[in-house]
Amino acid sequence: MSGGDADAAGPLLLGVRHHGPGSARAVRAALEEARPGVVLIEGPPEADPLIPLAAEEDMRPPVALLAHAVDEPGRSAFWPLAGFSPEWVAIRWALEHGVPARFIDLPAAHTLAREEDEGHAPPAAAAGEGAVPEPRVRTDPLGALAEAAGYDDAERWWEDVVEHRGVGKGDPVAPFTALEEAMTALREECGDGGDERDLVREAHMRLRIRAAQREFGDGVAVVCGAWHVPALRRGNPLAADRALLKGLPKVKTDMTWVPWTHRRLSRASGYGAGIDSPGWYRHLFDAPDRPVERWLTEVAGLLRAEDRMVSSAHVIEAVRLAETLAAMRGRPLAGLSETTDAVRAVMCDGSDVPLALVRDRLVVGDVLGEVPAAAPAVPLQRDLARIQRRLRLKPEAAERQLELDLRKDTDAERSRLLHRLRLLGVGWGEPAVSRGSTGTFRESWRLRWEPELSVRVAEAGVWGTTVHTAATAKAETGAVTARGLDGVTGLAEHCLLAGLTGALPTVMRVLADRAALDTDVGHLARALPALVRSLRYGDVRGTDTAALAEVAAGLAGRICVGLPPACAGLDADAAEEMRDHVDAVHGAVGLLDDASAPGHGTLRVRWQTVLRTLSARDTVPGVVRGRSVRLLLDGGALARDEAARLMGLALSRGTPPADAAAWVEGFVGGASDGGLLLVHDERLLALVDAWLTGVPAEAFTEVLPLVRRTFSAYGPGVRRTVGELVRRGPGARAGVTGTGRVTPGFAPGPDTARADAVLPVLRLLLGGPGEEDERANTGPAGEAG
Structure with missing residues (x-):
C-alpha cells in the first residue's frame, strides 16, 4: 500500500496490491476516515456506466470487466475483480455512500489497438494492470521489497506485513504512507521497471486526477497499484502528459461484466497479475475473527466429505501445530504455509495426496461469480442464457459429468445445445465416455465453464443472434470453405448431432460435389465412417437422412472400385495407414442397413469381393493381405480351412521374413x-x-x-x-x-457341467425365463423342444 498525508493538499493516493485482502480492508478503513467526494480507480474509463451494476443483488464476485473490439470480438481483455480486491471494495463503498466512482486507467480502446499493432492478442489482465501484457523483464516491486526485508517469498512477506497486521489501529492512512516511501525509493532505483507503457498509463491517470480535482477540489481518493503512486504523486507537466497520449491508435470497443472464477485468479492459470491462493485470501477477508481455526475447520469438513477420518481433536491439534510453527518462524500469525504443514502432518498422515485436494478445492477453489441480467451482452449471449435457464444447465466452474438419454426431450435439447456450442467454438462441454450404457441413445459430457468462454460467445455473435441461427450459418460457411472431403463429412455429422436441419441441404450439396470429384481413396475411406455415424445419429434423433444414406452408399461403391489399385506398391508406413482405412470401411459397411443404404446386401457382397481380391494379390502389402483374410474369416465369408491354407502360403519358406x-x-x-x-x-x-x-x-x-x-x-x-x-x-x-x-x-471338449452352473446367474442378470419356464420348454430327455 502507499499513500500520503490525509491533511496535505492533493488527492488521497491509496496504493494497493491487486486482489490483496489486507489492502481491501485498509482501503475501506481509509475511505471511511477520509470521506472523499469522488473515488478514482485504476481501470478502463469505458466501464464507468457499468459501475452501478455492482450494487445489484445478483452481482456476485469474482467478476471481470470484459472489453472487446466491436469488429473483432476475439480481440479482448479482462479486468478481474474478486470480493477481496481493493478496487471492488472501493466501488462498493462509493455506491453505498452515494459517492461517484470512476475508472482512470488508459482506455481499453487504446489498449486493444496497441495489441493489434504489436501483433499479439492481449492476455487476461489484472484489474488496474489494464490489459497491458507483462513484458519479458519487469521489476517485481513486491519481490524487491520482500528481498530487501530478508524474505525469499514475496507472498509470505506480504502476509506478514499486511494480511496479518490489524487494520483500524491508529491512522488508517499510515500503512499507505509507509509503502509509498518504499515504492518511491524502488522507482528511483528502477525507473519505469522495464515497461515503458506504464508511462503512458500514468500520464492518462494524472490527466483524469486533474480533471477530478477541478470538479471536486481536494476530496479526491485514488485507488491504484502501489507501483504507480510515486509517479502520480510527483506529477508531470500537463503538456508532457498530453504529448505522451497524442496519436495513440484506438478501436471501437464494447464493455460488459462477465463471471470470473477463483481458479482464473491464480498464477497457475497463466494470469499475469494473479495470486497463488485466491481461496485462502477470500477466507482471510471474510473471516470475522479466528481465521486459522475457521480455515482448519473448513479443511476438516472437506476431508470428511471425502471419507477421511478427521475428528475435532485433529482440528484442535492442527491449530496448535500451526500456531507453534508460526511462533518458531517469527511470524505474527499462522499463514498458509503453517496451516498447510499442520494439515499435512495431522489430518493427512504426512501424505501430499489428500493435501492436493485441499489446495485444489479450498486454497484455489472453484467459485464462479454471477452478473445481473441487466449487464450489456451480445444477443447471442442473451439467447444462450435463456436456453441455459430453460434447460436447467447452469454454468459452473467445477467440472461435472452430465449423462444424457436422447430418448428424453429435455436431454435431447441439451445435447443439441452442447453440439451447437462446440460447432461455434464455445467448448463448454466435451464428449466423454459414458459410464452407463454404450447405446447410441446415450451421451456423456464433461462440463466446465471458463471465463474465456464469454469471449468465444461474443466472437461467435458474428454468425447470428441466436445459438441455432449462428450454428447454422457457421456450418453452411464451413462446408463451402472446407478444404477436404473429411472436413465436410465432419460438418454433416455435426449438423445431425446439433439438429441443424436448415444447414443440411447446403452441407449435403457440397458433400456430394466433393465426393464426386475426390479420387483419393484415403480421403473417401476417412469420410465414410463419419457418414455412417451420422446415419445412426439421425436414427436416434428422428432426422431424415435419406440424402445422407444415398451419398454414403455411393461413397462406399467408389471405395470398392478404387481400393485394390490404391493398395499396390505401398511402403511400410503407407501400408499401416491403408490397413486402418480397410478396418474403418469394413466397420462402416457392416453398420449400413437396408433402411439407411439401398442395396446394402449388394454392397456387402461387393466389399467381400474386394477383400478377396486384396488377400490374393502379391502386390498388396502383407499387412493389408493379412487383415483382409482376417475380416473375411470373422465375417463368415471364409472357411477356417481356407484361412489356414492362405496363412500357410503367406508363411512359406519362399516368403521373405x-x-x-x-x-x-x-x-x-x-x-x-x-x-x-x-x-x-x-x-x-x-x-x-x-x-x-x-x-x-x-x-x-x-x-x-x-x-x-x-x-x-x-x-x-x-x-x-x-x-x-x-x-x-x-x-x-x-x-x-x-x-x-x-x-x-x-x-x-467343453465341460458341460461347469457351463450349466452359470445358467442360473445369467438368468438372474438378464431377466430370462425361470426354472419352471425352462422345464416347460424342454423335452423328456432334457433337450430343447
Whole structure:
C-alpha cells in the first residue's frame, strides 16, 4: 500500500496490491476516515456506466470487466475483480455512500489497438494492470521489497506485513504512507521497471486526477497499484502528459461484466497479475475473527466429505501445530504455509495426496461469480442464457459429468445445445465416455465453464443472434470453405448431432460435389465412417437422412472400385495407414442397413469381393493381405480351412521374413481379440509357431519388432494361454501331450457341467425365463423342444 498525508493538499493516493485482502480492508478503513467526494480507480474509463451494476443483488464476485473490439470480438481483455480486491471494495463503498466512482486507467480502446499493432492478442489482465501484457523483464516491486526485508517469498512477506497486521489501529492512512516511501525509493532505483507503457498509463491517470480535482477540489481518493503512486504523486507537466497520449491508435470497443472464477485468479492459470491462493485470501477477508481455526475447520469438513477420518481433536491439534510453527518462524500469525504443514502432518498422515485436494478445492477453489441480467451482452449471449435457464444447465466452474438419454426431450435439447456450442467454438462441454450404457441413445459430457468462454460467445455473435441461427450459418460457411472431403463429412455429422436441419441441404450439396470429384481413396475411406455415424445419429434423433444414406452408399461403391489399385506398391508406413482405412470401411459397411443404404446386401457382397481380391494379390502389402483374410474369416465369408491354407502360403519358406511378419501383423495384430483366434484355432497357432521357429538367425532381428508389436496388444490372460499352448506344442489334439498327460486348463471338449452352473446367474442378470419356464420348454430327455 502507499499513500500520503490525509491533511496535505492533493488527492488521497491509496496504493494497493491487486486482489490483496489486507489492502481491501485498509482501503475501506481509509475511505471511511477520509470521506472523499469522488473515488478514482485504476481501470478502463469505458466501464464507468457499468459501475452501478455492482450494487445489484445478483452481482456476485469474482467478476471481470470484459472489453472487446466491436469488429473483432476475439480481440479482448479482462479486468478481474474478486470480493477481496481493493478496487471492488472501493466501488462498493462509493455506491453505498452515494459517492461517484470512476475508472482512470488508459482506455481499453487504446489498449486493444496497441495489441493489434504489436501483433499479439492481449492476455487476461489484472484489474488496474489494464490489459497491458507483462513484458519479458519487469521489476517485481513486491519481490524487491520482500528481498530487501530478508524474505525469499514475496507472498509470505506480504502476509506478514499486511494480511496479518490489524487494520483500524491508529491512522488508517499510515500503512499507505509507509509503502509509498518504499515504492518511491524502488522507482528511483528502477525507473519505469522495464515497461515503458506504464508511462503512458500514468500520464492518462494524472490527466483524469486533474480533471477530478477541478470538479471536486481536494476530496479526491485514488485507488491504484502501489507501483504507480510515486509517479502520480510527483506529477508531470500537463503538456508532457498530453504529448505522451497524442496519436495513440484506438478501436471501437464494447464493455460488459462477465463471471470470473477463483481458479482464473491464480498464477497457475497463466494470469499475469494473479495470486497463488485466491481461496485462502477470500477466507482471510471474510473471516470475522479466528481465521486459522475457521480455515482448519473448513479443511476438516472437506476431508470428511471425502471419507477421511478427521475428528475435532485433529482440528484442535492442527491449530496448535500451526500456531507453534508460526511462533518458531517469527511470524505474527499462522499463514498458509503453517496451516498447510499442520494439515499435512495431522489430518493427512504426512501424505501430499489428500493435501492436493485441499489446495485444489479450498486454497484455489472453484467459485464462479454471477452478473445481473441487466449487464450489456451480445444477443447471442442473451439467447444462450435463456436456453441455459430453460434447460436447467447452469454454468459452473467445477467440472461435472452430465449423462444424457436422447430418448428424453429435455436431454435431447441439451445435447443439441452442447453440439451447437462446440460447432461455434464455445467448448463448454466435451464428449466423454459414458459410464452407463454404450447405446447410441446415450451421451456423456464433461462440463466446465471458463471465463474465456464469454469471449468465444461474443466472437461467435458474428454468425447470428441466436445459438441455432449462428450454428447454422457457421456450418453452411464451413462446408463451402472446407478444404477436404473429411472436413465436410465432419460438418454433416455435426449438423445431425446439433439438429441443424436448415444447414443440411447446403452441407449435403457440397458433400456430394466433393465426393464426386475426390479420387483419393484415403480421403473417401476417412469420410465414410463419419457418414455412417451420422446415419445412426439421425436414427436416434428422428432426422431424415435419406440424402445422407444415398451419398454414403455411393461413397462406399467408389471405395470398392478404387481400393485394390490404391493398395499396390505401398511402403511400410503407407501400408499401416491403408490397413486402418480397410478396418474403418469394413466397420462402416457392416453398420449400413437396408433402411439407411439401398442395396446394402449388394454392397456387402461387393466389399467381400474386394477383400478377396486384396488377400490374393502379391502386390498388396502383407499387412493389408493379412487383415483382409482376417475380416473375411470373422465375417463368415471364409472357411477356417481356407484361412489356414492362405496363412500357410503367406508363411512359406519362399516368403521373405519381413513380408511374412507383416502378414501375421495384419491377420492377428492390431487388437486384443487376435490372440483369441490363435487360442481357439491351434492349426493357425501351429503355423505361426512353425514359421517363427524357422526364421533364419540373420533375419530374426528384422522381424522381431513386428512380432513384438503383434503380441504385445494381447491381454495378459491371452498371452498366458498362448504360452501354455506353445509350451506343450500347438496342434496336440484334445489337450493331451505325447506322454498322455493332460495340460491344465485344456480338455478334449467343453465341460458341460461347469457351463450349466452359470445358467442360473445369467438368468438372474438378464431377466430370462425361470426354472419352471425352462422345464416347460424342454423335452423328456432334457433337450430343447
